[in-house]
Amino acid sequence: MKRLSRSRWGFTIIELLVVLAAIGLLLSVAAPRYIQHLDHARDVALRHDLQALRLAIDQFHADQGRYPKALDELVVQHYLRALPIDPITGRADSWVLIQAQARTDVASGLQAGTGIRDVRSGAPGRGSDGTAYAQW
Template sequence: MISIAIQKRLRNRARRRKDEGGFTLVELLVVLVILVLLASIIGPRVIGYLGSSRAKTAQVQIESMVTALQLFHIDAGRYPTSTEGLAALVKSPGNVAGWNGPYLSKADVPQDPWGRPYIYQSGQNGSSFEIKTLGADGKEGGSGENADISN
């Protein structure tokens, strides 16, 4: 026979198990609705920050390449031609006296945040230049995330 004290302990354990029941379906649905509401409010903001951060990244990369082009100009007395392009910042074009590069820290010229090469155009007589990216849409013009970014 089981002693009375052991029987009381078993009954107390059974009562505690009933009191410690899991979540009800209604409680789970309420939590799920709250999570969906939070995601619908926060999601668009996060996506907006992603677009603006890509534009800021492009601007920073362009500024870095402008500095590298200025160093190239100091050493070579001119900016790279349009045919030499930005590759002249990481590898000597061969016909440039005074080239003292590489002028960028990476082995390759970086691509824009949307995965396309930057557009480089040299001015007349190598006295000026323009570096630009066409934004998210890859087309001239645009606004917001699709806006062109240049130096």
């Protein structure tokens, strides 16, 4: 029976360095693409959340005849299940609220149209398309 010598049982330093270099090369190509996909996914999620919030505000206005005073009112009135979290900031309280212009009804003298008519992201920075998150 033939026995292997002790020196042939493991890998040499050169072999390990070649394997580590190959893994490093693959990671240097894959990691930036992975980060780019994560950023794109956050952008898509932000656009979707903004669309859902705006739709809920529009439905609330159509049903109630007024805009909601706060975003929590959309949840209480069951227009949303929960207030979405801004995927860029990771917080639900970073939404920038756009108030409706107050109008005075000439016949009754009452002010109408106050409340939240639009919402934007409070995230700093720019999206993958180059526009600021605050403009979305």
